[in-house]
Structures are given as C-alpha cells and as structure tokens.
Amino acid sequence: MKTADPEFMRAINRYHVIDAIRRAGPIARVGITERTELSPATVSAITAALIEEGLVQVQRLPSNGDAARGRPRVLLDLNGAAYTVVGVKLSAHRIGVAVTDARGEPLAELVLPLRVSRQSPGVVADLVEDGVRRCVADAGLRMEQISGIGIGLPGVIDGNTGVSHWSPVLGLSPVPFAEAVAQRLGTAAILENDAGLVALAEHWFGHGRDLSDFAVVTVENSLGLGLIVDGRLHRGAHGVGPELGHVKVVAGGRPCRCGQHGCLDAYASDWGLLRLGEEAGLLLPGDDTPERIALLVERALGGDPAAAALFRQAGSLLGLAVANLINLLNPPRIILTGEGLRAGALLREPLLEAVAANVLPTLREASEILFHAWGDEMWARGAATIVLRRIYEAPWNNAA
Structure with a gap:
C-alpha cells in the first residue's frame, strides 16, 4: 500500500511538522511533538532538515529561569523569506x-x-x-x-x-x-x-485554523463550496470540487446560466437576484454590475416589500442547501462569506431559520455556523x- 512506503510516510510527517510550526509558531520542538504525536527523534530530524533547507528559522530566547545559568529556549518558526x-x-x-x-x-x-x-x-x-x-x-x-x-x-x-x-x-x-x-x-x-x-485561507489564517474538517460557503455573483477534509482541500473526480450553486432546489425551476434549471444560483446568487429583480420590475435590464446589486439591496433594506421578498427567498433556499450539507457531511463548522451577504439580517435570518427547520435534530448542535467578511x-x-x-x-x- 502507498502508506507503507517509507518515503511517502516521511513526506507526510514533514508536512505535519511544517503545518504545526505554521499554526503555532514560534514553537518549541516539544510542542511540535505534542501536536503531531510524532516521536521526539522524528521531530528533531525533520526540523533539522527544514532549517537546513531554509524553510524554518530558529529563535533563541532566555530560559524561564536564571538566564545566565539556564540554557536558552529554542523556538522554531517559518522563514517568511523562504x-x-x-x-x-x-x-x-x-x-x-x-x-x-x-x-x-x-x-x-x-x-x-x-x-x-x-x-x-x-x-x-x-x-x-x-x-x-x-x-x-x-x-x-x-x-x-x-x-x-x-x-x-x-x-x-x-x-x-x-x-x-x-x-x-x-x-x-x-x-x-x-x-x-x-x-x-x-x-x-x-x-x-x-x-x-x-x-484553504480560512484553514491558514481564519476561523478554520483550529480544525481539520470544515466547510466554506461563498455567496457572490455565484455560489461556491469549499471543503477541508482531514486537513486537505477536497476534490472529486477529475480534480473538480463541489458545486453548491448548481444543487437543485426547485425541480424544473428557473433557468440557470449553466444551462440547467432549478439551480440554487438562479435564486440566491447576485446573478440570480438581478434576474429576479428585473422580472419583478425592480430593475431595468442591464449588466451584472456591483452598482445594480447594491441598488437592489438598498431597495430591500429601505422597505420595498418585493425586493425584501427576493432576499428572504434567497436566504431561505441557501439555508436549505446549508441544512442539506450538514445532514450529509455534518462538518463541525460552516463559514459563510462573500459580498452576497451584504443584505445582512434580511438574508441571514431566513437562512438560519431554514437551517434550524431542516437539519436533523441530533446534528443541530454539532455544526457551528459563522459569518466572516472578506475583502478583495x-x-x-x-x-x-x-x-x-x-x-x-x-x-x-x-x-x-
């Protein structure tokens, strides 16, 4: 088997050591040993090689005791200049x-x-x-x-x-x-x-840093899903990841730009909301510009009932998709981000209501939902x- 290959196992161990240093650095070798559950000898050998390669740098700090008598503490961190x-x-x-x-x-x-x-x-x-x-x-x-x-x-x-x-x-x-x-x-x-x-970025810098398994839902001009499984980005056949925006939420429903019908994108993405806004007479036909979706949001937040209904429907259908994601995979955390969340509570409240109504009772407390704003x-x-x-x-x- 592949995992029995010593070179392959060394490569896996090397990555886990780098990942421990990246997440917790500056960190002592004993801390790496505790986080990776590798032996002290293995950690010492791998970190020595990483230092020689220039990927890791050493910081020497005074000991916690008498600095004049104690040995300096050695901490390891990633070398940003590598x-x-x-x-x-x-x-x-x-x-x-x-x-x-x-x-x-x-x-x-x-x-x-x-x-x-x-x-x-x-x-x-x-x-x-x-x-x-x-x-x-x-x-x-x-x-x-x-x-x-x-x-x-x-x-x-x-x-x-x-x-x-x-x-x-x-x-x-x-x-x-x-x-x-x-x-x-x-x-x-x-x-x-x-x-x-x-x-990947949430895993490195954000709300997924402490987890090996979680999901990210992006809400923008289109809808997306990123899955981290066992610390790695999940891809399916042919290297293609999951496509949340093209999950069917209405059988035989609205046409989607992908050529199919009933896709979540056609109801809850910025692109879909603009089409719905045009059909409702809220907007004149035009390009998918940030200014036009901002105008639709402004009308909704300003109390226009037809515009507000579009965002409530988008939130409800997006919440249904998130609920199905929880029922299927039960990730410990789902992070929602993207400009499509700009409508605030108007979209967020029906989303959370739909999640609560459609997630299996035994799974409701297991998956945390967070909202995280991202800039360009x-x-x-x-x-x-x-x-x-x-x-x-x-x-x-x-x-x-």
Whole structure:
C-alpha cells in the first residue's frame, strides 16, 4: 500500500511538522511533538532538515529561569523569506492581486476594477499578467523571485490540470487558463475554484485554523463550496470540487446560466437576484454590475416589500442547501462569506431559520455556523495559499 512506503510516510510527517510550526509558531520542538504525536527523534530530524533547507528559522530566547545559568529556549518558526508567491482572484468585475511571503503575510496588494466577464480568455490572461507584474514591482521584487502564482475563480475548475471547464468569468468552453498565465509570466501557475481557495485561507489564517474538517460557503455573483477534509482541500473526480450553486432546489425551476434549471444560483446568487429583480420590475435590464446589486439591496433594506421578498427567498433556499450539507457531511463548522451577504439580517435570518427547520435534530448542535467578511485583498491572499500549500506538500505530492 502507498502508506507503507517509507518515503511517502516521511513526506507526510514533514508536512505535519511544517503545518504545526505554521499554526503555532514560534514553537518549541516539544510542542511540535505534542501536536503531531510524532516521536521526539522524528521531530528533531525533520526540523533539522527544514532549517537546513531554509524553510524554518530558529529563535533563541532566555530560559524561564536564571538566564545566565539556564540554557536558552529554542523556538522554531517559518522563514517568511523562504518563498514569495502571488495570489490572483478573478471575478466578473475585478481582478485582485496579492504578493505574500512564505507565511502568507502580504507584501503588496492591488485591485483592478474591470468588466472581466466581457473579455476573451486570452485578454483576461493578459490583464492578469499586467496586474501581477505591477503588484510584484510594488513589492520591490522581480518575477524571477516569485515561486508560483495561485489563481481563483468561480465555476467548474479542474485544480489538477488548471483547466476552467465552465466559469461565469471565462465562459462555457474549457480553457487551460493556468497554462496561459504561466506562459505569459514564466512562472508556474495553479488554478482553483475560488471557494476552495477561501477554504484553504480560512484553514491558514481564519476561523478554520483550529480544525481539520470544515466547510466554506461563498455567496457572490455565484455560489461556491469549499471543503477541508482531514486537513486537505477536497476534490472529486477529475480534480473538480463541489458545486453548491448548481444543487437543485426547485425541480424544473428557473433557468440557470449553466444551462440547467432549478439551480440554487438562479435564486440566491447576485446573478440570480438581478434576474429576479428585473422580472419583478425592480430593475431595468442591464449588466451584472456591483452598482445594480447594491441598488437592489438598498431597495430591500429601505422597505420595498418585493425586493425584501427576493432576499428572504434567497436566504431561505441557501439555508436549505446549508441544512442539506450538514445532514450529509455534518462538518463541525460552516463559514459563510462573500459580498452576497451584504443584505445582512434580511438574508441571514431566513437562512438560519431554514437551517434550524431542516437539519436533523441530533446534528443541530454539532455544526457551528459563522459569518466572516472578506475583502478583495483577502481573496487574493487566499489564492496565494494554494501555491504555499503546494510547496509545503511538495514531497508528499511527488510521492503521491
């Protein structure tokens, strides 16, 4: 079996040590031993190799006793200078870029407001190139110093091959977008569904840092789901992760832009709410701009009963989908994020009511629901974690 391979096991142990240092650093070797349940000898051997590679740095502090007599305490932390990576977040209306160090700390960030969804994939790749080069220069770096680029966007994304099979940003046809960006910038690029990158970022920086299993639901122009299972991002067949936005909530219901009917996206995403608002006469037909969804939210919060009903329906159907997620997987925590939560209690209250009404009684207390606001820079920072994760898992991935 694969797990009986000594090299593979060493790679797994190495990653667990790095992960313990990342989460709890600066940390002593004894603390790593307690967190990983590896033997002190194994931890010492792995950390020595990581220090030699430059991934981990040593901090020597005075002992808790008499500093003159006691041996200094040795703490280990990730070396932020070991790598520099770039994260890119693509949405229908803008491109977010962040340059981070090996700890995921931002060195430079920028947001380009653009109608990305109106452009061809080739033009989008050109825009990403321009944004990355500008942000790298703002960080005082050269492209030769970048270890990789992580790109997140909504849709059916194959994270293994870097192909977008369907995306509201890149269109309905398969696009090898990671390869297109890599060729332009001369640096390895990784493509991932944007909900997956948020799940990774929550695992590294946010409300999932203390967990090995949790779910993230993103509510924006489209709806997404990122799952962390046993500390790793879950992907299904062909490297494609779960698609919450295309779960059917109304049999034979409203048409969705994916070509099917009754999808959650058609009722609860910004795109779906704009279509519903147009049909209700609340908005004139137009593009899916942030200004138009903001106007619909303003009308709803201002007391327009028809607009408010749309957001209550969106919250109720989204809550039903979250309840089914709990009934199926029972994750200890579900984190909801994204601009689509801007309607506040108008959407959040029916969402929580639907969860309470549809979750099995024995599971209600087991899954915690949190709301976590993310800005554009955090989405891009999340994309950078894809690259860092791949780097730190490299021996594991090579053995897999």
